[in-house]
Amino acid sequence: MNVIKEILTETASIRKLEKGIIRIAIKDNAHLTAENLEENFKAYVELMDEETAPFLILVNDSASIDSAGREEYNKKTRREVRAKDALVIKSPATMLLINSQVKFIKPIIPTQAFLDEASAIRWLVS
Numbered sequence: 401m402n403v404i405k406e407i408l409t410e411t412a413s414i415r416k417l418e419k420g421i422i423r424i425a426i427k428d429n430a431h432l433t434a435e436n437l438e439e440n441f442k443a444y445v446e447l448m449d450e451e452t453a454p455f456l457i458l459v460n461d462s463a464s465i466d467s468a469g470r471e472e473y474n475k476k477t478r479r480e481v482r483a484k485d486a487l488v489i490k491s492p493a494t495m496l497l498i499n500s501q502v503k504f505i506k507p508i509i510p511t512q513a514f515l516d517e518a519s520a521i522r523w524l525v526s
Contacts, residue, residue: 414447421524456517487512
């Protein structure tokens with residue numbers, strides 16, 4: 401899928417792809433805080449064409465998030481711009497765990513974990 405525009409922040413590469421998909425790849429060993437998550441939020445809102453967009457999130461096992469960052473990430477305003485969340489996970493066991501939790505928790509935003517970007521993108525555009 402073609403990249404239309406990219407914004408690099410302290411902790412992430414945020415790209416707008418075809419079909420309005422926002423792709424977020426957290427950098428290796430990034431430490432996510434409320435401040436840099438706000439920077440990321442502003443970047444992906446800048447890339448969006450509509451009020452909401454499908455999000456492709458590449459989960460990075462080497463990244464960490466502090467408690468203020470977790471609170472910032474879970475704010476309602478953060479969820480309101482996401483039409484769907486596709487998480488790309490490297491571990492099959494983690495993917496199964498996330499998908500089972502999603503079925504149990506039933507998040508407001510349709511959410512699914514995948515092992516590869518191609519499958520995640522197919523789901524986002526379906």
